[in-house]
Amino acid sequence: MTSMHQDRELCLTGVGRRYGVRGPWVLRGVDLVVAPGTLVRITGANGSGKSTLLRLLARLDVPSEGRVTGRPRTAYVPERFPSALPFTAVGYLTHLGTLHGLGRKAAARAAHTWLERFGAGPYAGTPMARLSKGGSQKVAVAQALLGDPELLVLDEAWTGLDGPARAELDRAVAERTAAGGAVVFVDHDPRRLAGAADAVHTVADGALRHRTEGAGPVVDGPVVIVVVQGPPDGRLPPEAVRAAVAVAETAPGGHRLTVPSSHSDAVLRALLTARPPWHVVRVEPAGALPPDPGSRP
Amino acid sequence: MTALLRYQADLLLRSQRWLPPVILYAAFLAVGVQSGQPVLDSLGYTAAALLPVAAWLVRICVTGEPPAARACVAAARGPARAHLACLLTALLAAVLLGVAAVVVVTLVSDPASTGHRVRVPPARALAAGLPAALVCALLGTAVGALTGPPVLRSTGRAVPAMLLGALLAVVASGSPARAAVSGLVGGSHSGRAPVPLLPLAGAALLTAAACAAAAWLTGRRSP
Numbered sequence: 162m163t164s165m166h167q168d169r170e171l172c173l174t175g176v177g178r179r180y181g182v183r184g185p186w187v188l189r190g191v192d193l194v195v196a197p198g199t200l201v202r203i204t205g206a207n208g209s210g211k212s213t214l215l216r217l218l219a220r221l222d223v224p225s226e227g228r229v230t231g232r233p234r235t236a237y238v239p240e241r242f243p244s245a246l247p248f249t250a251v252g253y254l255t256h257l258g259t260l261h262g263l264g265r266k267a268a269a270r271a272a273h274t275w276l277e278r279f280g281a282g283p284y285a286g287t288p289m290a291r292l293s294k295g296g297s298q299k300v301a302v303a304q305a306l307l308g309d310p311e312l313l314v315l316d317e318a319w320t321g322l323d324g325p326a327r328a329e330l331d332r333a334v335a336e337r338t339a340a341g342g343a344v345v346f347v348d349h350d351p352r353r354l355a356g357a358a359d360a361v362h363t364v365a366d367g368a369l370r371h372r373t374e375g376a377g378p379v380v381d382g383p384v385v386i387v388v389v390q391g392p393p394d395g396r397l398p399p400e401a402v403r404a405a406v407a408v409a410e411t412a413p414g415g416h417r418l419t420v421p422s423s424h425s426d427a428v429l430r431a432l433l434t435a436r437p438p439w440h441v442v443r444v445e446p447a448g449a450l451p452p453d454p455g456s457r458p
Numbered sequence: 459m460t461a462l463l464r465y466q467a468d469l470l471l472r473s474q475r476w477l478p479p480v481i482l483y484a485a486f487l488a489v490g491v492q493s494g495q496p497v498l499d500s501l502g503y504t505a506a507a508l509l510p511v512a513a514w515l516v517r518i519c520v521t522g523e524p525p526a527a528r529a530c531v532a533a534a535r536g537p538a539r540a541h542l543a544c545l546l547t548a549l550l551a552a553v554l555l556g557v558a559a560v561v562v563v564t565l566v567s568d569p570a571s572t573g574h575r576v577r578v579p580p581a582r583a584l585a586a587g588l589p590a591a592l593v594c595a596l597l598g599t600a601v602g603a604l605t606g607p608p609v610l611r612s613t614g615r616a617v618p619a620m621l622l623g624a625l626l627a628v629v630a631s632g633s634p635a636r637a638a639v640s641g642l643v644g645g646s647h648s649g650r651a652p653v654p655l656l657p658l659a660g661a662a663l664l665t666a667a668a669c670a671a672a673a674w675l676t677g678r679r680s681p
Contacts, residue, residue, distance in 0.1 A: 180679075219533040223677040237533035243524035247472035256468065259461035260534045304530055314533065 169233045169311050171195040171218060171343070176227035178213055187213045191227070191369045193362065195312065198403065200338050200357055201345045204372075205364035211347045212240060212316055214364055218345055219314040233311035233343065236261065238318040242301035244289045250276060250300050251285040254307060261308025268307065275303035278333070279326045295321050302326075306333050313337055315346040319353060331423035339400045339427035356384065356406050357421040383422040388442040389432055390415050395439070400431040419447060462535055462543035463550075466519060470547055473522055479514040480555060483507060487559060497567035497578055498651055501587035502642035504563045505556070508591055509598040509635055510624035512552035516602025517620060519548040537677035541608075545669045549599040556591035560584065576649025586651035589658050590638040596661040597627045597635045600668035608679045609672055634660040 177189040187210045195201055195218065205211045216222040219237040220229060246253055251272045258268025276282050279299040284292060292300065298321035305313055313334070319327045331354060334344050346354070363370045384406060391397075393413040402408055404427055407419040420428045425444065432439040470476055486507050491500045520541070523531070532540040564583050571578055603609070605620040627635050634657035641652045 216529075219529070221529050221532050221537055221677060235533045237529055239526035239529050242526050242530075245524055246527055247469065247474075252468075256461075256465040257530065257534070260465060260531060301526075301530070305533075308534070 168231060169197045169343075171229070171231040171233055171312060173217065173224075174228045174230070176217060176224040176229060178210075178217060178222060179225050186225075186367050188217070188364070188369070189226075189367050191217075193218075193369060195231075195343045195345060197233070197311065197343055198338055198341045198400075199343050199359040200334065200354065201343070202354070202358040202361045203345060203347045203364060204351075204361060205347075209364045210367060211364050214369070215314050215316050215345065215347060218312070234262070234308065235312045235314065236305035236308060236310035237314045238301050238305045238316060240316045240320070242297050244292050244297040244300075246289045249286050249288055250281065250292065250296075253289055253300060254303055257304040258307045261310065263308055271307045272303065275306055276300075278329055279303060280323070280329075281326075295323055295326075298322055299326055302330055302333075306337075309340065309342070310337070311342050313342060313344045315344065315348075317347055317349065319348055319350070328423070332426050335404065335421075335424040335427040336430075339404060339424070339431060354421070354423055357404070357424055359403075384419050384447045385422055385425045386445050386447050387418045387420055387425065387428060387432070388415070388444075389418065389439045390442050391439045392437070395437075397439075398431040398435045401428045404428050404431075415442075459539065459543065459546075462531070462539065463547055465531070466543050466547035467550070469522055470515075470519055470551060473518075475518045475522060476515065476551065479511045479518070483511045483555065483559070487563065491563055491567070493566035494568050496572045496574075496646050497564055497569050497580070497583040498586065498642045498646035499572060500563050500567045501560060501583060501590065502639045502646070504559050505587065505590040505594045505642065506628050506635070506639045508552060508556045508559065509594040509601070509628055510621070511555065512548065512595045512598025513602035513605070513620050513624045515551050516545060516548040516599055517606050517616070519544040519551075520602075520606045532677075538673040541673045541676040542669060545599060545603050545672065548602065549595060549665075552595040552598060553592060556595050557588065560587045560591050563587070571649035572646045578649060578651055582651045586642060586645065586653055589654050590642055593638040593654060593657045593661040594628075594635050596658075596665040597633070598624060600661075600665040601627050603665075603668045603672040606672075608675045611679070634658070634664065 173191050173193040176191040177186055179186045203211050203214060217224055219235050254272030255268045258271050259265055263271060273285060276285050281296060281299040284296055302318055319330060337344050361372045363372050391414045395414055397416060404424040405418040405420050409417045411417050487504060490503050564580050569578050569580055601623040605616050605623050610616040610619055627633050629636060637657040638654040641654050645651045
């Protein structure tokens with residue numbers, strides 16, 4: 162493991178957080194590793210401390226006890242984003258792009274690109290104060306994606322977005338993890354990115370319970386089947402295998418991947434840009450449930 | 459840090475919240491400084507009045523951003539650095555305002571000591587007045603940093619504390635601002651314009667410590 166890799170890996174050791182010197186503990190004894198390229202879901206009841214955990218992960222708050230190590234380039238989407246800022250949407254995003262390390266021109270370009278991806282292109286020049294709630298949430302999401310962060314922390318980021326924008330955010334998350342970034346999210350919809358999360362942790366009674374880890378994704382969301390053909394002893398790109406919930410070799414060099422719908426673009430990109438590229442025979446919606454997820458290599 | 463400062467400066471300018479302290483400062487100088495008065499006396503007045511204005515500008519900068527927007531910036535750059543950028547932006551604004559005020563006051567004042575006994579060339583007056591204004595801008599920033607969030611979070615306590623702090627910083631003996639201002643006023647009687655190097659060093663140290671403490675506390679107190 163290189164030191165750069167260790168730097169990008171966020172690690173919480175015995176972390177606790179309370180507000181005030183004598184306040185009650187909101188969280189205590191949290192051990193959590195967020196490795197590059199993983200998608201982590203945090204669940205828990207309202208007021209259980211999910212947002213507090215996300216603030217610690219984004220390093221917005223310093224833990225009252227324990228240690229947080231690792232410095233991935235981080236972006237954060239808050240639960241409610243205010244529009245009370247004296248900028249236009251694109252003006253604000255250009256500033257945030259430069260804060261994420263882009264040059265001014267690249268930041269302005271990325272701002273337009275992301276606004277268009279979320280269907281907010283026509284509002285680029287609109288003052289933030291005049292944006293609707295959904296419009297300002299699109300700006301909140303765009304600011305986090307502008308700089309291709311190594312760690313993306315989403316606190317109910319889907320809330321307030323319209324249907325197409327929610328699906329676009331699903332795809333953006335898949336792109337981030339496929340590119341080696343880590344994504345940690347909280348969402349009230351249990352079907353959100355179902356089948357794609359590498360780990361699910363539950364916050365309850367001020368502690369973190371590890372519900373799923375390394376057991377492979379549980380499939381209960383929409384999936385698509387991708388059938389590809391490569392050389393007889395070709396190895397599938399690891400990003401594609403990681404995103405797939407099931408991989409079966411159907412013929413020498415022929416593979417059938419079952420992929421969460423949100424990740425189909427990322428998987429296809431990985432397959433088509435591999436050296437040598439894979440031939441995509443067909444992409445089809447899954448008719449039945451995929452074969453045993455345990456067959457995942 | 460450049461990107462952070464640019465963002466904060468743009469936020470301050472566009473928010474137009476800088477208008478009240480700047481207008482009040484201009485009105486205060488218009489009332490207190492008459493053209494043709496001894497230059498050093500007027501510069502002392504100009505510098506002293508800058509201190510509460512700087513504290514007010516700090517308050518505007520650290521409370522100008524909604525907490526969620528601050529969180530987005532802090533995730534990218536770190537909460538301490540994001541807070542330092544607010545303080546530094548306010549300091550730069552106060553320095554800019556102070557320099558403009560000192561130059562204007564020097565130009566309209568009588569280049570002489572009190573009683574017109576000794577001539578004080580404008581260049582000498584500037585050399586004494588600019589550092590004194592800087593001392594007051596620095597100390598005002600320190601007062602603002604220590605009496606705003608994250609140190610004092612409720613407006614009801616923060617604003618009286620800021621006003622009291624600013625007053626004490628001007629009048630309390632041992633304060634670098636008082637030393638710089640009384641150096642100018644005293645100099646106006648003797649006709650010698652001392653350059654307040656010692657107060658400047660003291661103010662720089664105090665302000666650096668105050669800003670570091672406030673930045674350290676961000677992320678440790680509840681949002």
